[in-house]
Amino acid sequence: MNYEEFIEYVRTYLTSRFEPDTSILIHQVLKNNNTQLDGISVLKKDQTISPTLYLNDFYQEYLYGTPLEDLLDDLYHCFLHPYTSFTFSATEFKNFNLMKDRIVYRLINYSKNQALLADIPHRKFLDLAIVYYLLLHSSDTGNACIIIRNEHMSFWNVEPDTLHQHAEKNTPLLLPAKVQKMDEIIHSFLSLNPESEDRELFGSFEEEPSSPPLYVLTNQSHLNGASVLLYKNLLKELSDTIDESFYILPSSIHEIILVPSGSSLSKTNLNLMVQDVNQKEVSPMERLSDHVYFYNRLTRAITM
Numbered sequence: 001m002n003y004e005e006f007i008e009y010v011r012t013y014l015t016s017r018f019e020p021d022t023s024i025l026i027h028q029v030l031k032n033n034n035t036q037l038d039g040i041s042v043l044k045k046d047q048t049i050s051p052t053l054y055l056n057d058f059y060q061e062y063l064y065g066t067p068l069e070d071l072l073d074d075l076y077h078c079f080l081h082p083y084t085s086f087t088f089s090a091t092e093f094k095n096f097n098l099m100k101d102r103i104v105y106r107l108i109n110y111s112k113n114q115a116l117l118a119d120i121p122h123r124k125f126l127d128l129a130i131v132y133y134l135l136l137h138s139s140d141t142g143n144a145c146i147i148i149r150n151e152h153m154s155f156w157n158v159e160p161d162t163l164h165q166h167a168e169k170n171t172p173l174l175l176p177a178k179v180q181k182m183d184e185i186i187h188s189f190l191s192l193n194p195e196s197e198d199r200e201l202f203g204s205f206e207e208e209p210s211s212p213p214l215y216v217l218t219n220q221s222h223l224n225g226a227s228v229l230l231y232k233n234l235l236k237e238l239s240d241t242i243d244e245s246f247y248i249l250p251s252s253i254h255e256i257i258l259v260p261s262g263s264s265l266s267k268t269n270l271n272l273m274v275q276d277v278n279q280k281e282v283s284p285m286e287r288l289s290d291h292v293y294f295y296n297r298l299t300r301a302i303t304m
Contacts, residue, residue, distance in 0.1 A: 013072050021045045033112045035285040042079045096156040102134045105167040106224040121160045175219040177228040182214035218255035225255045239297040250288035
C-alpha cells in the first residue's frame with residue numbers, strides 16, 4: 001500500500017468508527033525546520049477545535065512491519081484519549097484576557113524556518129527565533145498547543161512585546177525547568193534498561209574524576225525544553241553553583257547540554273560533536289542549531 005492509499009484507508013476507517021456527524025479532516029501542516037507533515041483531526045459534533053495527529057509516523061510504522069489493524073486501532077484510541085478529547089471554546093480563544101495566561105514560548109532555528117516565521121509573531125535570539133504558542137492542555141502523555149499566528153494578533157489587537165511579556169512570565173511557571181547531571185541520566189538509563197543494545201555505548205561513559213560534570217537542561221514535560229535557555233536567572237544560578245562559565249550544546253529543540261568551560265573539550269570539538277549528532281541521531285524536525293553557544297559568567301551573556 002503506498003502512502004496516498006494509506007491516507008485514504010485511514011480516513012475511511014475512522015469515518016466508520018465515529019458517529020456520522022463527525023468530520024475526519026486531513027491537512028498539510030508546516031512544522032519545524034520547514035518539514036511538511038500530513039495531519040489528521042477528528043472533529044466531533046459541537047467541537048470547534050481538534051488536536052492533530054500525524055500520519056507520516058504511522059505510515060513509517062506500517063512500513064516497518066506493524067500490522068495495519070494494530071495501527072488503525074492505536075490511531076482510533078488516540079482520539080479517545082483525554083489528551084485529544086479535551087474541550088476548548090473558539091469564543092474563549094478570541095478573548096485575549098482568557099488566553100494570556102496560557103501563552104508560552106519555544107526556540108527554533110531562524111534560518112531554517114523562514115516560511116513559518118513569515119506567518120507568525122517571533123523575536124530573533126542569536127541565530128534562533130522565539131515563537132509563541134497557547135498551552136491548552138498538559139498531561140503526562142503530552143502537551144496540546146496552538147501556535148500563535150499573525151491573524152490571532154490582529155483579532156486580539158495586541159503587540160508582539162505584550163505577547164513576549166506574558167510568555168516570559170508563563171513559560172517557567174507552566175513548564176518548569178529540569179536540570180540533571182549527564183552521568184545521573186546515564187546511570188538511571190542503565191539501571192532501568194539492563195538489556196539495552198545501548199548498554200555498551202553508555203557503559204563506556206565514565207567521567208574523569210577531575211573533569212567537571214555535564215548538565216542536561218530541559219523542562220518537566222521534556223518537550224521543547226531548549227526554551228529553558230531563556231528562563232530568567234537559570235543560567236546565572238547554574239554558573240554560580242559550578243563557579244564557571246560554560247558552553248551550551250543545542251542537542252535538540254527539546255533539551256540543551258551544558259559543558260563547563262574548564263572541560264578538556266574545545267569549542268571546535270564541541271561544534272563538530274553537535275554537527276555529527278545532528279546528522280546521525282536527531283531527526284531534521286527536532287534540530288535546533290549546528291553549533292555551540294557560550295555563556296560568560298562575568299557578563300551574564302550568551303554568545304555564538
